């Protein structure tokens with residue numbers, strides 16, 4: 001395998017487990033920065049603004065800037081602005097709305113309906129408003145910030161984004177553009193952000209389907225780490241990772257080994 005030119009690091013399960021950093025992850029990010037390897041820190045989280053994630057990483061000794069955090073909202077902002085899909089009607093919490101800096105926000109003449117995790121702010125009138133915007137114009141795009149079905153809130157399991165998106169899909173017969181793992185558009189937009197072809201990127205994740213399978217489906221390579229949610233039987237699910245690492249801490253060695261084999265291949269091909 002030739003060496004990739006950019007890296008997407010999944011956050012939860014790769015860099016940290018919840019509130020606990022994974023051993024060696026701070027050193028790996030410091031190494032990647034020193035080596036000037038282009039990278040993004042990727043998460044499907046829609047509930048935390050990027051600055052909150054940056055603060056969390058910094059508390060773990062990991063230097064990061066908001067510009068390096070890749071979330072569904074950030075991807076959607078780029079996806080919409082790149083295509084000139086404007087204005088957009090947002091169905092997201094205020095913290096998430098702040099990420100849409102390159103898009104005109106308006107219900108009036110909306111060319112996109114963006115659905116995120118509104119949580120307890122959902123009610124019939126709100127969901128019906130989204131429906132009416134889509135119904136009014138068949139060209140209006142339905143954009144989903146991930147397709148997470150539910151999450152564990154402090155009071156118990158709670159509906160996330162997907163059930164509301166599915167309701168709108170069902171009512172309109174429209175396809176949803178999903179910006180979140182494992183959707184192709186999410187990885188395509190990350191490649192656009194890094195300015196690299198998808199084939200030059202490696203996604204490192206702990207979820208064999210969403211991270212590795214999703215990345216491979218979009219033309220990236222995918223490495224699995226044996227941390228976070230990883231279970232040994234994940235390797236028998238029909239997704240073949242391009243690399244298997246005990247943890248993200250093994251990444252620099254893997255990278256250097258691939259680099260060396262690149263060089264020897266070049267030598268063999270051009271004696």
Ligand SMILES: [Mg+2]
Nearest residue numbers: 010012013206
């Ligand atoms: Mg993960």
